[in-house]
Amino acid sequence: MKRLPLILLLVGLGTAAHAQQPSGTVIAVPPLTSPDSGSKGNQMLAVGLDISQLIASDLRQTAELVPLPTKREDYYSYPEVTAPSLYKWRTAHAKTLLMGFVQSRSDGRLTVGCYVYDVDKGRELARKGVVIGPNDWRRAAHKCSGLAYSAVTGTPGIFDTRIAYVAESGVGDGRTKRIAVMDSDGYSHRYVTAGDTTVLTPRLAPKGSQLAFVSYAGGQPNVRLLDLDSGKDRSLIQSNTISFAPRFSPDGSRIAFSMMNGPNSDIYVVGAAGGAAQRLTTSPGVDTDPSFSPDGSKIVFESDRGGSQQLYTMNADGTGQRRLTFGNGWYGTPEWSPDGQWIAFTRRGQDGRRIGIVKADGTGERLLTTGPGDEGPSWAPSSHEILFQRVGANGRSGLYRITLDGGEPRAMTIPSDGSDPDWSGVMD
Amino acid sequence: MRRTLLILGIALAANTAQAQLPFLTKRPAQPVIQGIDALRADFAAQSGGTTVYFGAESVILGAPAKNVLSAQAAWLRRHPEVVVRVEGYGDGGDTRDHALAIGARRAEETRDYLVLLGVPSAQLSTTSWGKERPGLGRAVTILIR
Numbered sequence A: 001m002k003r004l005p006l007i008l009l010l011v012g013l014g015t016a017a018h019a020q021q022p023s024g025t026v027i028a029v030p031p032l033t034s035p036d037s038g039s040k041g042n043q044m045l046a047v048g049l050d051i052s053q054l055i056a057s058d059l060r061q062t063a064e065l066v067p068l069p070t071k072r073e074d075y076y077s078y079p080e081v082t083a084p085s086l087y088k089w090r091t092a093h094a095k096t097l098l099m100g101f102v103q104s105r106s107d108g109r110l111t112v113g114c115y116v117y118d119v120d121k122g123r124e125l126a127r128k129g130v131v132i133g134p135n136d137w138r139r140a141a142h143k144c145s146g147l148a149y150s151a152v153t154g155t156p157g158i159f160d161t162r163i164a165y166v167a168e169s170g171v172g173d174g175r176t177k178r179i180a181v182m183d184s185d186g187y188s189h190r191y192v193t194a195g196d197t198t199v200l201t202p203r204l205a206p207k208g209s210q211l212a213f214v215s216y217a218g219g220q221p222n223v224r225l226l227d228l229d230s231g232k233d234r235s236l237i238q239s240n241t242i243s244f245a246p247r248f249s250p251d252g253s254r255i256a257f258s259m260m261n262g263p264n265s266d267i268y269v270v271g272a273a274g275g276a277a278q279r280l281t282t283s284p285g286v287d288t289d290p291s292f293s294p295d296g297s298k299i300v301f302e303s304d305r306g307g308s309q310q311l312y313t314m315n316a317d318g319t320g321q322r323r324l325t326f327g328n329g330w331y332g333t334p335e336w337s338p339d340g341q342w343i344a345f346t347r348r349g350q351d352g353r354r355i356g357i358v359k360a361d362g363t364g365e366r367l368l369t370t371g372p373g374d375e376g377p378s379w380a381p382s383s384h385e386i387l388f389q390r391v392g393a394n395g396r397s398g399l400y401r402i403t404l405d406g407g408e409p410r411a412m413t414i415p416s417d418g419s420d421p422d423w424s425g426v427m428d
Numbered sequence B: 001m002r003r004t005l006l007i008l009g010i011a012l013a014a015n016t017a018q019a020q021l022p023f024l025t026k027r028p029a030q031p032v033i034q035g036i037d038a039l040r041a042d043f044a045a046q047s048g049g050t051t052v053y054f055g056a057e058s059v060i061l062g063a064p065a066k067n068v069l070s071a072q073a074a075w076l077r078r079h080p081e082v083v084v085r086v087e088g089y090g091d092g093g094d095t096r097d098h099a100l101a102i103g104a105r106r107a108e109e110t111r112d113y114l115v116l117l118g119v120p121s122a123q124l125s126t127t128s129w130g131k132e133r134p135g136l137g138r139a140v141t142i143l144i145r
Helices: A003-014 A038-060 A087-091 A137-153 B002-020 B022-026 B036-047 B063-078 B096-116
Strands: A025-028 A065-067 A096-104 A110-118 A123-132 A161-169 A176-183 A199-204 A210-215 A222-227 A233-235 A243-248 A254-261 A264-271 A274-279 A287-292 A298-303 A310-315 A330-336 A342-349 A352-359 A374-379 A385-391 A397-403 A406-411 A417-426 B051-053 B084-088 B124-128 B139-144
Touching: A025 A137, A038 A065, A038 A096, A038 A110, A038 A137, A065 A137, A096 A137, A110 A137, A123 A137, A161 A199, A161 A397, A176 A199, A176 A210, A199 A243, A199 A417, A199 B096, A210 A243, A222 A254, A243 A287, A243 B096, A254 A287, A254 B096, A264 A287, A264 B096, A287 B096, A298 A330, A310 A330, A330 A374, A330 B096, A342 A374, A352 A374, A352 A385, A374 A417, A385 A417, A397 A417, B036 B063, B036 B139, B051 B063, B063 B096, B084 B096, B096 B124, B096 B139
Parallel strands: A025 A065, A025 A096, A222 A243, A287 A330, B084 B124
Antiparallel strands: A096 A110, A110 A123, A161 A176, A161 A417, A199 A210, A210 A222, A222 A233, A243 A254, A254 A264, A264 A274, A287 A298, A298 A310, A330 A342, A342 A352, A374 A385, A385 A397, A397 A406, B051 B139, B084 B139
């Protein structure tokens, strides 16, 4: 967070006419009010303040929205929720306003309503009501954040999503790796493997209830499938050969992965519920890191069949394989964006490992990060932002986020070193 | 490949014979080595090392690697009771899964070469550490288990 004001300052210097205007849309998030009275009303106002502060915190993480600080004295009455006084927010240079209420229900649960207004036009942009358990206010806040984000940007928000990654601790041969899962704002952080076995590349199912990953539990790397609710896991396929690089299809029904065939690494696909694996590639060398297009009809992957590691696409049944990238350097770890337009990748070259994007037709390639220790891009559900792993000059590995507009990557706050991040779709 | 199978067949037949006729095991003039650490030390000393190295991005065994593997194969043929794991490593500068695949290819190539030199494949398993053991990039280690 310390870095953000600096960026804003630099942007401001570059455009002197807008010296006070940050690059994103300014949004006011005064504390949610309540129709309830008495001590219940005070209770609901306290919850409302928590929710509003979390919404502001959510939106502060984005590049598109810049929330004003949520202040207790900006309290408003219940009728004002649907008839806001906008003059105050115009003078505060807010372009967007998020208001709402928290109401207690007779069954002990809460109704949370959120309303988004265009301050200049005096027009309502969106509204949403959710009924939540008494302690689920964070969830309601994330839903309201998503409402404001999509009202302003026209794309889905990323707030009610999960991130899985490999948490690393210790040094050298004593280094342990555990898979951790958390909400995308860092809360509800928990470890889902014990740390007694090396684990790699967690990949969340689209609905977030299952996780595919690579485990060395059997002495060699193998893809396993973990049910996050029950905690039970199983081998993805019955085989004593090395398997790795799993990824779910967008509907969650299939998993593409790599498996060794003698000295060849080939791409296979198997039903998430079981069944026989189908081999999709046969070329000598390394074919790996498959990733489905959002409609499930195509797969992008990396292959060194042409002499150097490059990106290729094929139909999901293995037909129609063709090369996508022809640039200098080595291209790997492709991931198709949720909106279908882009493919993110890691490029290795003289300048180290850098994250880049290329259009799904192979044109418009550009690099987003400077490296030299970046890899493993994973798209936010918004398709506007990428999460990736960066190894710093001190050899320590962290998770970073960068938007397609460029700028400096922002470090995610996690309890230890982290690698192999994966961002889920929106929960429901 | 046919030769490999033939050698393998002979080796297996010899194994079976030894298993069924215990007195035959006394015939080789091998000193009895006790304990896995002693076995590992003897293997390393007599083979000129437990690790063979590859060029950048390469999965091809060079002459120095083949020399070490020949000595290892001879040792393994003298110790048919010893099982080893052929562990491949990738380059730390590589991406995670590509390093894993390259390590696996190096391990498979190494295993195949040992089989070609007459080591029964039942004595050999493979794995890949990719870039999980940063010190050992572009290499294969043969580990007695």
